[in-house]
Amino acid sequence: MKGKRILVIDDDEDIREVAKLSLEIMAGLDVILARSSYEGLQKALSEQPDAILLDVMLPDMGGVETFQQLQANPVTKHIPVILLTAKVQASDQRHFASLGVLALIAKPFKPAQLAQQLLTSLGWAECPANLPKSPQIFPN
């Protein structure tokens, strides 16, 4: 997947770094990091990534609102968004899925599996037998 760029927006340094490593090492993706919603929106506009991995619990405006702002902007509307969430209740997951995000990946994710989950949800890789194909909700 050389040449594809992913924007990871998460306020936790450890999660940002592990996600970056996973995507770079396991899938050869280029990763851009942002630590807040505001920084993420700025980078989505300026960098035009191929996909965004977005944390739900962000301190400034939260992942859901960030997603809605991305959708509202014609420059970023086309960028597929995958939510990262530690909220595991089915009702939460259904709510997030109904917003129009491409997929949900549950925290804590396994570093070795994150890249595969992301590639699968983006349609950049075939879904392995041990991963759910539909809906695109990846439990931890």
Next chain:
Amino acid sequence: MRILIIDDDKNIVEVLTKLLLQQNYVVDVAEDGEVGWEFVESLQYDLILLDVMLPKLDGISFCRRLRERKNQALVMLLTARDTTTDKLIGLDSGADDYVVKPFNIPEFSARIRALIRRGSTHALPIVTCGDLHLDTNMHEVAYQGKPLKCSRKEYLLLELFLRNQKRVYSCQEIIDHLWAFDAEPPNNSTVRSHIKNIRRELKSVGADGFLETVYGQGYRINPLFISATNDQKVVQRAQNLSKQVGKQEILDLSVTEIWQQTKGLSLERLSVIQQFLETIKLGIFDETLYQQTIHNAHKLAGSLGMFGFDSGSTLARRIEVLLQVESQFLLKSQPADSHNFVKQLELLVIKLSQELTDPIKVSNNVIVAATDTPQLAATPNTISAKIFLVDHDLQVQRTIKTLLETLGLQIVCLQEQEHFWGILRSSNPDFLILDISMPINNGLALCRSVRQNPDWNWLPILFLTANDDFSTRQQVFTMGGDDYVTKPIVVEELSTRILNRIKRIESIRNKIEIPDAKGEFKS
């Protein structure tokens, strides 16, 4: 193949060493019986070339003692005495062959080869694994007829793997097998560099992925190659797997580094939760602290599993849920009245704290994570043995106990050395683990006293040590230790080392039908 020469005649030693090195054996030299004895207690030899007339401990006594200690190394006696009586005494002492000096070099070489062949069914002149052939007479290695260019050490390394095709070797085990004792031992990166060269050479002849990394344990021949023929699909599969394993290994190591750099953050989050617990135990409810506690528990739940602390994530999640469920009560009532709530919370916090501060688990989160990979699936242990662990650190004790008990082993723990001998006798263990740095009397001194005790000098001893320097390793083996594992402990490594050594003892017992430590014969 590792050979020990014990002879005080420098000329003979020089000739033999040169001859054996030319034939790609690893050679150690001891100039008297006592030094030789220290060598055999420290390392495992395939063959010992033993002079009969030795200073300090003569060859016949040496050989008898060797057999009494159940050491099955092949022994060739070298002597100027050539009477039948001398030969009979020599062979009756437990020697496998008897060579009279001065000896003919070609005949001597042939005798060594024959002896090694007799001693091991694996020691054939041409060793094969799939399409890889190693010719010990010509010192050549070829894959599908294409020769490999290897240095001497790389040739020896390949021979080691080919003669033990299913075995995993750690860097340290490779060093123990392939480097002479008097030489400055290399560090692990030297071994890795040799492995890298071999892999490159194997790749150039179409055997990419032949040597694979078993995470947390070492290297081995990729099982797909052991039975592989010219089936390109099999080779391709092995190569793909090898690349995937390599990536996984790099990722695991990198994630460990991130944990080391950011674990302070997780500990800070834990301390917020602990602070909330303390205040609520005092009957004080601080709403801001309560919200921070939920937030921090949520963050821990979402991140710990990423570093392999799966149960840490679960515990943090339970704390988060407990706080949310009790929110109405906490916000409106007097929280200290809720004895059950505080007890539940306290228990969860204690468990989470243990999870994050356990020295073994903390340092080995990657190992925990790596157990997800199929090649690390635990092999069912069929061995029953009793392990005696002496370590002043209760947390280390607890973790090792849990680990070994899950393997079906019995474990007796001791914190103070005061009652060591009493517990040793009453528990009658099969294996001893000693912490090297214990207060009062260190583990090395305890090891020496075990070795000096005729009832217990056979007992396998493994050291736990925080130091991996040459001097510590030297001390471990000089004092009679059989093995050592460095702290922080890699759980997989510890269990593998213990099980391997116990299996080895079992197999020797079965082979020679001797009574075990409890005086019982195996059926």
